[in-house]
Structures are given as C-alpha cells and as structure tokens.
Amino acid sequence: MRRARLQGRIWRVDGFRAALWLLAGLLLSGPLANGACAGDVRIAVAANFTQAAREIGAAFQAATGNRPIFSFGSTGQLYAQITQDAPFEVFLAADQARPRKAVENGLALGDSRFTYATGKITLFSKMRDLVAGEATLRDGRFTRLAIANPDTAPYGAAAVAAIKALGLYQALKPKIVQGNNIAQTYQFVATGNAELGFVALSQVIDKAGGSRWAVPEHLYRPIAQDAVLTRRGADSETARAFLVFLRGPEARAVKEKYGYGAGD
Amino acid sequence: MLEVTELWPPIRLTLELAAITTVLLLLLGTPIAWWLARSTARWKEVVAAVVALPLVLPPTVLGFYLLIALGPDGPGGWIAGLFGGRSLAFTFEGLVIGSVFYSMPFVVQPIRNAFEAFGDRPLEVAATLRAAPWDSFWTVAVPLARPGFVTGAVLGFAHTVGEFGVVLMIGGNIPGETKVLSVAIFEHVETLRWAEAHILAGGLLVFAFAVILTMMLLQRRMARLEP
Numbered sequence: 001m002r003r004a005r006l007q008g009r010i011w012r013v014d015g016f017r018a019a020l021w022l023l024a025g026l027l028l029s030g031p032l033a034n035g036a037c038a039g040d041v042r043i044a045v046a047a048n049f050t051q052a053a054r055e056i057g058a059a060f061q062a063a064t065g066n067r068p069i070f071s072f073g074s075t076g077q078l079y080a081q082i083t084q085d086a087p088f089e090v091f092l093a094a095d096q097a098r099p100r101k102a103v104e105n106g107l108a109l110g111d112s113r114f115t116y117a118t119g120k121i122t123l124f125s126k127m128r129d130l131v132a133g134e135a136t137l138r139d140g141r142f143t144r145l146a147i148a149n150p151d152t153a154p155y156g157a158a159a160v161a162a163i164k165a166l167g168l169y170q171a172l173k174p175k176i177v178q179g180n181n182i183a184q185t186y187q188f189v190a191t192g193n194a195e196l197g198f199v200a201l202s203q204v205i206d207k208a209g210g211s212r213w214a215v216p217e218h219l220y221r222p223i224a225q226d227a228v229l230t231r232r233g234a235d236s237e238t239a240r241a242f243l244v245f246l247r248g249p250e251a252r253a254v255k256e257k258y259g260y261g262a263g264d
Numbered sequence: 265m266l267e268v269t270e271l272w273p274p275i276r277l278t279l280e281l282a283a284i285t286t287v288l289l290l291l292l293g294t295p296i297a298w299w300l301a302r303s304t305a306r307w308k309e310v311v312a313a314v315v316a317l318p319l320v321l322p323p324t325v326l327g328f329y330l331l332i333a334l335g336p337d338g339p340g341g342w343i344a345g346l347f348g349g350r351s352l353a354f355t356f357e358g359l360v361i362g363s364v365f366y367s368m369p370f371v372v373q374p375i376r377n378a379f380e381a382f383g384d385r386p387l388e389v390a391a392t393l394r395a396a397p398w399d400s401f402w403t404v405a406v407p408l409a410r411p412g413f414v415t416g417a418v419l420g421f422a423h424t425v426g427e428f429g430v431v432l433m434i435g436g437n438i439p440g441e442t443k444v445l446s447v448a449i450f451e452h453v454e455t456l457r458w459a460e461a462h463i464l465a466g467g468l469l470v471f472a473f474a475v476i477l478t479m480m481l482l483q484r485r486m487a488r489l490e491p
Contacts, residue, residue, distance in 0.1 A: 017319055024320075076456075079456075080455075080456055146436070149454075152451070152454045176438075178438070180437070192351070193351045193353040193354065194351075195350070
C-alpha cells in the first residue's frame with residue numbers, strides 16, 4: 001500500500017515534466033507556423049561569414065524583395081546536414097573541399113560553384129597587452145588557446161597549419177581548446193575563458209580594443225571559400241539570383257569591409 | 265579506418281564524470297531533499313522550483329550562465345585562481361559543476377518523494393523511543409527511503425551520461441578532459457565518421473534501455489518485498 005503510493009509519487013515528476021513539454025509545445029507552435037514561403041531562399045553559411053552574410057542578405061532583400069533565411073554552423077556540420085537532404089538551397093562553405101565533394105556526390109550543381117571570398121585568420125585576445133606577434137605563441141605565457149575544431153571548421157585547420165608552420169604544435173597542444181565552429185571559438189575568447197585564440201579576421205575587424213596579430217600568409221594558406229547551389233535549389237530562381245548578387249558590387253563592398261578577399 | 269582504441273577514452277571519461285557527479289549529488293541532494301520533505305516553511309516550494317529548473321531550461325541557458333560563471337570574471341575563475349588557473353571552463357572540474365546543476369532534479373525529486381512517502385509516524389515513534397534526530401535519520405528515514413535513493417542515483421548517473429548541450433558549451437572538446445561520449449558522437453557525425461558514431465550511439469541506446477528496464481524491475485521487486 002505504502003509502496004504503491006511511493007511509486008506513484010516517484011513517477012509524478014514525469015507527469016509534471018510532460019505538462020511542461022506540452023506548454024512548451026504550445027508556445028513553440030507560433031514561430032513554426034511562420035514557415036518559408038515562395039521567394040524565400042534557405043542558405044547554409046559557414047560561421048565565419050555570419051556578419052557579412054547578414055548584411056549581404058539585408059541588401060539582397062532590399063534590392064529584390066526576396067528573403068534569405070540563414071543557418072549558421074561549421075562547414076563540416078552543414079555539409080553533413082546537406083548529405084541528409086537538409087532544405088538548404090545555397091551552401092556558403094568556409095573551404096573548397098566540401099562544395100566540391102557535394103558536387104561529386106550529386107548533392108550540388110557543379111557549374112554553380114565559385115569562390116565568393118578568401119578569409120584570413122587572426123590571433124586575438126580581449127586583453128590589451130597579451131598578443132604581440134608570434135613571440136606570444138613561442139613564450140606560451142597563457143593557459144588556454146582557442147581554435148575551431150580543425151576536423152569540421154576550415155578556420156581551425158588554418159590555425160593548426162599556422163601553429164605547425166611555427167613548429168609549436170607539440171608545445172601548444174595541451175593548451176588548445178576547440179570551439180565547435182569559429183563562432184564558438186570567438187565566444188571562448190570574448191568571455192575570457194581562453195586568453196587568446198585564432199579567430200576569423202571578419203569577426204574582430206570591427207571590434208576596438210584587445211590585442212591581435214594578423215597571421216602572416218606564409219604560415220597558412222588564406223582560406224578560399226566556395227559557394228554552391230545545392231540540388232534543392234536547382235529550380236529556385238531566388239537561389240540563383242542570390243548567387244549572382246553575392247558576386248556583385250554591393251556584396252563585394254561588404255566583403256571588403258569585413259576583411260575578405262573578393263574571390264573569383 | 266575504424267580506430268577502436270579511440271572509442272574508449274570518451275567512454276571512460278563519461279563514466280568517471282557520471283560516477284563523481286552521482287556521489288556528489290547524493291551528498292548534496294539528500295539534505296536538500298530532506299529539508300524539502302520535512303520543512304514547513306512556506307517558501308520551500310520556491311527552493312524546489314529552483315532545483316527543478318534544469319528540467320525546463322534548455323541546456324544552452326545553463327551552458328551560457330556557466331560559461332560566464334566559470335570564467336575569469338566569475339566565481340569559477342576565483343576558485344581556479346586558488347589553484348593557479350584562471351577559468352574552470354574547459355576542465356573536468358567545470359564539467360562536474362555543470363553536471364551537478366544539470367542532474368540535480370533527477371536525484372533530489374525521487375529522494376524527496378521517498379522521504380515524504382513514509383509520513384511523520386515512523387519518526388515520531390522513533391522519537392518516543394528516545395532516538396536522537398540524527399539517529400532516527402540514519403536508522404529509520406534512510407532505510408525507509410532506500411527506493412528513492414536507488415532511483416535518484418540511477419537517474420542522476422544516467423542523465424549525466426546523456427548530457428550534451430552544457431558540455432558542448434563549456435567543454436572545449438579536449439580529449440581525456442572534456443570530450444565526453446555525447447560530444448564524441450556529435451563530432452563523429454559531423455565529420456561523417458559514421459561507423460564510430462554507430463558504435464557509440466548504439467552502445468548508449470542499449471545502456472539507456474538497460475538502465476530504464478533495470479529501474480522498473482527494481483521498483484517492482486521492492487514493491488513486492490515489502491508489505
């Protein structure tokens with residue numbers, strides 16, 4: 001008798017939880033009903049290009065009336081989603097390898113692929129006097145160095161390439177922490193949890209203060225970033241129009257503002 | 265291709281994290297559950313609600329606050345400073361702190377329910393037999409609440425094993441330190457190493473099923489053992 005009551009109570013917490021889920025579901029059904037409609041274009045964007053994509057997207061919407069809907073993530077993450085038929089019509093990667101692979105696997109249209117930007121990495125710290133060139137890395141007077149996951153994020157791979165070119169990989173390895181993408185990497189540095197980190201130039205170009213080192217280009221290969229029209233976007237006029245817009249003068253101005261090379 | 269030896273460190277790390285978290289939660293959660301069960305304070309449900317918050321909040325909320333709290337400007341940074349560090353983020357200790365918050369309701373709630381279930385009577389009887397409160401807690405309350413402790417420990421352990429969002433936000437993906445099972449699976453999926461992902465994910469699936477089944481069978485047995 002007593003046991004039965006106890007059991008009932010143990011499971012009551014789950015009934016309470018179910019009720020909360022129901023409430024959450026009701027609250028969420030609002031935004032979900034507000035889905036995409038004709039004239040919208042769904043675009044997967046590598047995290048380093050977040051700010052630039054937002055500005056280019058706003059200009060595109062002002063010029064054409066079509067609304068771009070962005071999803072930001074690491075290039076690897078977005079690519080994995082595209083292999084599983086994610087609803088993206090355009091893929092703005094942070095490398096050339098994934099768009100090429102998407103074309104090879106029939107997930108994207110080969111003739112649509114082009115380099116929309118070339119990105120650079122910067123060693124950045126929120127602290128004013130910390131970063132003073134490669135000597136900072138050699139001295140190693142810090143506890144945590146943030147980079148993006150080199151397996152999924154090309155900016156992380158570029159950071160590893162630069163560290164290896166300096167011959168410091170073994171020495172710095174115990175201090176490295178990885179962000180899931182370059183946006184999280186910057187967040188680690190911005191919150192001060194890591195004293196410094198390799199971030200995208202575009203992320204810090206408009207930030208005053210801190211200390212930084214523009215990693216010289218003989219230490220890594222500036223990151224050529226390719227755009228491609230996915231199979232999902234093959235029949236979308238808006239998606240094609242966005243890719244044209246991405247090569248145009250307005251987009252070029254935004255890219256320059258964020259420190260990107262203009263690409264093809 | 266498939267490196268089986270690479271699969272083991274995240275599993276070991278996850279089991280360590282879950283074991284330490286469970287022990288800490290039993291130590292911390294028992295007095296909280298006791299107070300929630302016995303206190304007549306009006307605002308005790310406010311405390312109960314705070315403990316239950318992780319049931320409702322997305323792990324990103326907890327992860328966001330933890331990232332700040334563990335950092336150099338928060339209490340975590342201060343604690344890390346005592347040991348020569350500057351942040352508890354990206355450390356195993358940081359994950360333990362996050363997991364304790366995250367899994368707290370799963371331990372406190374069953375223990376509280378168990379304490380409440382036997383009512384005042386056994387403790388009153390113990391008191392008339394001149395048992396000191398401390399005595400009757402250990403010799404009467406804890407044995408009577410045993411099913412609650414078992415349920416709480418099992419749920420707390422299992423929930424910590426399944427933790428993902430918080431770890432992703434405060435972990436920094438360091439092998440052997442913060443790269444737990446769920447994060448390793450996430451990375452395998454992202455990098456299209458699906459053979460590894462399948463092994464680990466399938467293993468977790470079996471584990472979760474075994475935990476839930478064991479708990480249900482245990483509860484049934486305990487219900488049958490006592491009148």
